[in-house]
Amino acid sequence: MPEFYFESLSAFWQMGGYALFVWLSFGSTYGLLAALWWFSQRSQSRILQDLAKKQQREHRVRAQQQLEEENNEPKT
Amino acid sequence: MFKWLDPYAKPETLYRICGLWFPWLMTLAVLTLLLSTVWGLGFTPADYQQGDSYRIIHIHVPAAIWSMGAYSSMAIAAFIALVWQIKVAQWAVGAIAPIGAVYTLIALLTGMAWGKPMWGTWWVWDARLTSELILLFLYLGVIALSGAFADRQLGAKASALLAVVGVVNLPIIHFSVEWWNTLHQGATITKFAKPSIDPSMLWPLLLGILGFALLLAALTCLRLRTAILLNEQHRPWVRALAQQSVHKGSVPQTNAGRGV
Amino acid sequence: MAVSLVSTNLLTAFALCCVRQDRVLFDAVDLELAAGELLHISGKNGAGKSSLLRILAGLATPDEGQVLWCGKPLSDPSSNSTSQSDFASSLCYIGHLSGVQPQLTALENLEFWQAAFALKNTDYYAVLATLGLAGLEDIPCQMMSAGQQRRVSLARLWLTQAKLWILDEPFTALDQGAIKLLQQRFKQHLEQGGAIILTTHQAMEQQFPQSRTLELVYRW
Amino acid sequence: MAVSLVSTNLLTAFALCCVRQDRVLFDAVDLELAAGELLHISGKNGAGKSSLLRILAGLATPDEGQVLWCGKPLSDPSSNSTSQSDFASSLCYIGHLSGVQPQLTALENLEFWQAAFALKNTDYYAVLATLGLAGLEDIPCQMMSAGQQRRVSLARLWLTQAKLWILDEPFTALDQGAIKLLQQRFKQHLEQGGAIILTTHQAMEQQFPQSRTLELVYRW
Amino acid sequence: MVMFKAAFVREWRLLARQKADWLNPLMFFVIVLTLFPLGVGAKPNLLAEIAPGIVWIAALLSVLLGAERLFKEDFRQGTLEQLVAARDPLFPYVLAKISSSWCSTALPLLLISPLIALLLGLSTAAWQAIVLSLLLGTPLLNLLAALGAALTLSADKGGILLALLILPLYIPLLIFASAAVDNATLGLDYSAQLAVLAAMLCLAAALVPLAVLKALRLNVG
Amino acid sequence: MVMFKAAFVREWRLLARQKADWLNPLMFFVIVLTLFPLGVGAKPNLLAEIAPGIVWIAALLSVLLGAERLFKEDFRQGTLEQLVAARDPLFPYVLAKISSSWCSTALPLLLISPLIALLLGLSTAAWQAIVLSLLLGTPLLNLLAALGAALTLSADKGGILLALLILPLYIPLLIFASAAVDNATLGLDYSAQLAVLAAMLCLAAALVPLAVLKALRLNVG
């Protein structure tokens, strides 16, 4: 089991003077990865909703087509 | 050829399989990444030359390696899609591309953050740095191309073709350090015979590499599921799924009769 | 005399002559169009029908002759431009080309036309439904079939309040149902005091007994 | 069984299915076409006629089903490409778009097609004269009327020796005379053992009693 | 005014339809920038020296690349013909075209100019000068490009010669703009150059739309 | 072979009728080159230093400018559709397109290269290296441009997207070509770089036309 390398927690935060760079890179990495996951997750959960909406639209069109046919029939 | 693969290429089956795998892969990936980060950040000694800034290696190298790995897997999928006309492979291209782009971006950002303390500048026009930037452009090109067509299937096919053509850049990135003398250091861990890195530092790095790979797989599963649904929406099984989601009440009943 | 002419005729043309590629397409064409009239310009391919329509619509200037709108000359450079823009605003011209932007949806195309041609009616959904495009309102037009694209472009006729319609082969690519629909719309427009000039290679007399035909002879 | 099928039918298609924009246009379309037959594909705007023609011409691959030429499958990636190029060389496809390059003259367009489609007949002047384009041979096509441009593109039908013609609304923009001319050419081709698949919104039965009609239903 | 808005909205929709297409000019520009260090060599002060030239070439190029498409689609689709027939909407349409093409080509350049400054190692003064000269110069580029596009719309109407005459009109623009940036890097005053640019812009803004109108009418008729 | 000739003749006829197609890229090239001395200031050794890079970037961009038009017309008119349906003639057609586009964009550049050398104050050795590298490199540019044009054929926004796709692929070429010219200016041997260029050209000539074919089939189908 490796040991904690830094003497204190504040030394850990300071990263031997390289705090900006280290935390910047770790922060941006996990930020980007989280964003990627969030977007992927969101589109996955949205897609079924969108499909359902589309199906509703289809029903609308069907209804209209039926209406048209009923209108046309007496004429012909 | 590859007849045994056929059932997996069936979208519905693959959708289920991805759904099964995703939670496991994701959990594993998160655990490995956390472990590697904590270990790499706090439990390894500092580099005698670079001090604590070297800890960036635990994400820089995995991201850089898998930025190319993602490209190769994307290109392989694209090749399969083009030659054997397997639709699932074609959708996999679009699923992997954004992940690869993000990995590349991470490699670039962490590289820049590492370069500032090491080389004294955020950016130099060095062969490896430039070629990694080009890799990002290639990814963006694939993404842009797949979104540029009114016909989604066509976009997927065209971007698959581009992905295959872009493979020429991979060797250029990998060997750029050898072909041109650059600031960027050469292979350290890929020289497996005699890794020029201390073993205590090596483990968290290897864990990081594993974690990024697992994350790549997990996110690919997730995105592929979305792509399958999107492209198979005329199939009965997807329609049934959508209907289910309505009955569950997750979809607000829209104002269907708009105008008509 | 002149006054009565002005009051009955919307559009009058005298002695129109059109020369293209040093060939006289037509010469001394006179025409008059009153409210409620349909003028069918017929002729062989290349006879000059489209060229005549473009002249009447003010897109091209005739080599000789004049077009009058409500008695006022149009092409005359000295004439005041109010009469020209008055004409332009009571005109609805749809040529061989449909004017549909393929990347935009039907709805977006209609919105643009609404602003461009100051259309009063904005009941887009209803019009598109009449044209059998219900459910296709927000799909890019390039994903529609040839006939559906044509229908989108003709939707303008249901929205416009222009008096004079100039239509170049409006029935192209339409199926029988759509042709009937369009003919009904023509009748309605004529009854409301509008006027129509069109070209088509189909016979119009049966449907529109009140129509007049101007036959352009193909001259070589 | 299979052999007799091969010997009589030029083109066979099984269970064709086409999906566009996630909408199933048609499903399980079967068709057979023997030499001397004309197949008229009819249907409303947007029914999928053009899409079907593109599949039959090998431009698009069907989402399901197969097209056979003389009994050999076409779309199959494993099938040998000789059967594909054999099919391609006995096909003459003219779609909605005419394929006429507007900056080139009629003659130059024909010359290019001669090389591209390996046309045997090179009597361009005679063919253009038949089509009523005498004297317009060396005028850029963009200076021709809509119908004249269409005639230029149809000139291919007088030059080709292809057995199978696939034509998408060939009568568009043509006047009555040109339509007759084209129909005569169709008859001649059918008598010589050719086959034709076409779409049009005009009735074909009177002129071609031997024709069959495939009605595509507009499905939403 | 209604028409201007509608035409502008239409342009934006066209731009927005292609997912994240506003990003493409940016990407293009960044790629061009990466080409220079590769082609010329990555010596920092050399790069800073040629930076204004690079920026301006990239601007020119992205305007030129977009110019040809400006009216072509509408011409082919017949929209232009209908607008000419309707007369009044043509002028706002032209204005909307030009301004939206500026927004889609030049604005992105302006927005990432800080990044450019970083990559090419420019001083703040030089960056400021570049931004100002782009601000004044790019509308002029777009105006001239629109004129060229209108003239060459239906190619065989003698338009080409005029279009060729237009390309050289860019040169004075480029001379003054790069002079401004040069002065800025040397810490000199460059308001004179900016004034010339502004004057050129005013002149063009007053005259070019009318010329475009005329050219469109000619080509459609 | 018959088809290749016919397609080639057709291209030339079209170029002769539509002069803007080849004049514009050429003009663009000349303007970019004149802009540099103006924009950078006419310091002779600076100019000579950046000259190879500039020449190459200008060549690259002018090929790019012409690329979009390559297949667009034929696609819209339906010619391409008919060629795809006929299958066999497509390949010679693609070859004819690529070679005639080389003749119309790169050949003029080669022809005016002495002028460029004069303008930028290049030594004879450097000029030779530029000509040689252009000779080997520009066909590659045209091949890749054709690929980009074919890929984006039915895409909604051609020009900029095409640039985005193809520029990354140009970069290796640019690196080797400018290295060759750099070596030449220093009086070193540059046959190695030329060999690499030649190898890249061979590879591309063998593979890219096939990819173009595939892309055209995709876009038409």
Ligand code: HEM
């Ligand atoms: C923006 C700047 C940078 C970029 C784009 C970049 C890119 C890359 C890439 C693509 C790799 C993977 C190479 C391969 O597997 O073939 C890599 C590996 C590596 N990078 Fe960077 N890098 C950057 C900055 C740095 C800096 C500043 C350092 C340290 C001083 C560094 C150290 C390393 C190390 C040690 C490896 C592992 C090499 C190996 O084992 O193959 N990088 N980098």
Ligand SMILES: Nc1ncnc2c1ncn2[C@@H]1O[C@H](COP(=O)(O)OP(=O)(O)OP(=O)(O)O)[C@@H](O)[C@H]1O
């Ligand atoms: N390029 C395209 N991309 C996506 N979908 C398309 C495309 N073209 C057509 N479609 C869809 O396919 C359907 C059928 O189109 P198709 O062109 O085959 O109809 P068609 O029967 O030829 O009609 P028409 O009589 O109007 O020519 C259309 O309703 C449209 O929804």
Ligand SMILES: Nc1ncnc2c1ncn2[C@@H]1O[C@H](COP(=O)(O)OP(=O)(O)OP(=O)(O)O)[C@@H](O)[C@H]1O
């Ligand atoms: N753009 C043009 N430039 C020059 N001449 C043209 C142009 N368009 C047409 N012409 C000439 O004018 C004549 C008439 O063309 P027009 O388009 O008016 O015929 P049309 O009667 O509409 O024929 P169609 O029934 O084929 O549409 C043509 O024969 C042609 O010679």
Ligand SMILES: [Mg+2]
């Ligand atoms: Mg006409």
Ligand SMILES: [Mg+2]
């Ligand atoms: Mg059709």
